[in-house]
Amino acid sequence: MIMHYRLFSSADMKAMDALKAYHGGAKVIRKNIEKMRDFKIRKKRCEEKGFGKMIEEAETWTKHFPKVPDFEKKNRTSYNPNFGTARSQVSGFQGAYVTHHCIRRMAESASTDEPCFASNEMISAVPLTDHYVYSGDLLATLTMAENIIKVSKFCSTNLIGTPWPESRFQQLEKITGKTFERKDAGSSYSQLIMKNMGTFFGNFGGIEVANDNHLVYLDIITRTAMETGGNFYLNPSWSTIAAACYYCQDIPNLTFKISMLLSTQNLMQLRMLMNIMQEFLRDDGTTPIYEINIGNGATAETFIQCARELKESKIRGVSLAAHIYINPDLGMADFNWTDNMVKVLESGTGMTFKYESDGTAREMDTMEAYFLSDEDRNAAADKIGDVIYYKSLRATKDGMNLMKRGIKAMFAESCY
Numbered sequence: 001m002i003m004h005y006r007l008f009s010s011a012d013m014k015a016m017d018a019l020k021a022y023h024g025g026a027k028v029i030r031k032n033i034e035k036m037r038d039f040k041i042r043k044k045r046c047e048e049k050g051f052g053k054m055i056e057e058a059e060t061w062t063k064h065f066p067k068v069p070d071f072e073k074k075n076r077t078s079y080n081p082n083f084g085t086a087r088s089q090v091s092g093f094q095g096a097y098v099t100h101h102c103i104r105r106m107a108e109s110a111s112t113d114e115p116c117f118a119s120n121e122m123i124s125a126v127p128l129t130d131h132y133v134y135s136g137d138l139l140a141t142l143t144m145a146e147n148i149i150k151v152s153k154f155c156s157t158n159l160i161g162t163p164w165p166e167s168r169f170q171q172l173e174k175i176t177g178k179t180f181e182r183k184d185a186g187s188s189y190s191q192l193i194m195k196n197m198g199t200f201f202g203n204f205g206g207i208e209v210a211n212d213n214h215l216v217y218l219d220i221i222t223r224t225a226m227e228t229g230g231n232f233y234l235n236p237s238w239s240t241i242a243a244a245c246y247y248c249q250d251i252p253n254l255t256f257k258i259s260m261l262l263s264t265q266n267l268m269q270l271r272m273l274m275n276i277m278q279e280f281l282r283d284d285g286t287t288p289i290y291e292i293n294i295g296n297g298a299t300a301e302t303f304i305q306c307a308r309e310l311k312e313s314k315i316r317g318v319s320l321a322a323h324i325y326i327n328p329d330l331g332m333a334d335f336n337w338t339d340n341m342v343k344v345l346e347s348g349t350g351m352t353f354k355y356e357s358d359g360t361a362r363e364m365d366t367m368e369a370y371f372l373s374d375e376d377r378n379a380a381a382d383k384i385g386d387v388i389y390y391k392s393l394r395a396t397k398d399g400m401n402l403m404k405r406g407i408k409a410m411f412a413e414s415c416y
Contacts, residue, residue, distance in 0.1 A: 007242045007279060015176040015215060016247050022175045023222045026250040033253050036229030039147040046143055049136025054100050058144045061107035065149075066115030068415045071400060080406035084350035086341070087152070087410045088395045089121040089321060091356050092388045094370065095132065096140035097378050101385030103144060106392065116389065117396045118412035121352060123155040123234070123257075125370035127162040128224050130189075132374065139228045150413035153290070155257050156224065157234040160209060160216050166190040172219055178212040192216060209237040218247050225254055232290065234259055241273070241289070245280035248288035255290040257321075265295035270306045274313050286317040291352065293321045296331050300343035307349045321352035324398065325359040325391075329366050334359075338398065345407045353409075358394035362387055 046055050093099045109116040122145050132138050145154045163185040185191040194208050217240045235241050235256045248254045264270045277287040294303050324337045344351050364383045399409035
């Protein structure tokens with residue numbers, strides 16, 4: 001694959017290099033992320049920030065999670081080696097209080113006739129506000145998900161329209177030599193101006209990345225990763241994808257997921273992504289892009305062909321995901337990709353099967369729930385926690401059906 005035009009100018013790369021150097025350089029960033037993923041360090045920080053009891057309860061409850069091997073033994077499950085492997089993923093783990101409530105419900109399900117497994121991957125769409133990143137809320141969420149439930153990946157969402165301290169914008173301009181068009185958000189905070197954001201959802205809370213705003217994205221990601229050890233982030237735009245691939249070539253423990261809102265509905269879009277990834281491959285042939293969400297409009301055949309071309313590209317370490325159910329206000333009513341999922345897996349193609357919804361129009365199963373204030377989100381924690389519990393239950397039931405068909409379905413390590 002040949003790029004006819006360079007994605008970045010020398011000035012673009014110089015600005016990103018300066019930002020990375022400001023944060024200590026690749027080696028410091030990499031080591032800091034590794035340090036902040038240590039359970040003992042995380043647990044101590046959580047205690048200092050007032051989340052100690054929550055972490056202790058999560059540890060106790062997780063010990064009582066229903067176990068996948070119990071299901072396999074009861075159903076005498078055997079797997080067909082010619083089928084693909086299915087990795088479960090559930091979205092909506094909206095902070096510590098929501099996640100904490102869901103853990104309790106999962107543990108309680110072990111004594112019922114509907115056991116609920118924790119998914120292999122989890123996603124949160126809480127904007128990376130200054131409070132969420134530095135108060136301990138995100139850290140406690142990651143500690144419960146990654147260290148206690150032991151998910152393989154926990155994805156956080158960075159939308160560049162999120163207000164941050166004005167001093168950070170001034171600092172970023174000084175570091176990079178770029179300027180950022182922003183408005184006063186009150187209380188010494190500023191917010192990038194989103195030109196397409198006529199309504200709150202007009203730009204989906206900040207997907208638009210104009211001019212040099214990819215630098216704001218990278219700065220917030222780096223700060224969050226170094227503060228919490230979070231190493232997996234949703235990527236909102238083509239420019240931030242390219243920027244992430246360049247910036248993280250030498251930071252192997254900082255990875256990204258590409259949203260279905262950006263890609264990939266067809267093979268042309270996948271090939272554009274592969275060109276970007278190929279341009280900035282790491283020395284070991286991997287890319288900072290860990291996962292690509294195939295768009296809701298794609299057929300099983302398109303998904304299979306995407307997987308085939310990705311394999312043929314020799315780009316290593318990328319997984320493909322697809323929504324099985326989606327929020328009623330995110331897409332088509334009664335959307336259900338289950339039959340397509342089975343076709344993909346029985347073709348021998350592995351995939352991540354994702355739940356943005358459990359297929360019902362539950363209260364708080366909406367995009368609006370993703371953008372509540374910290375206070376409103378915590379007040380509604382039980383309701384939102386119930387929503388992700390039912391998503392997880394739907395993923396469990398579908399995963400059980402896959403296993404009965406001889407398809408291996410993966411859940412969190414704590415379920416084994």
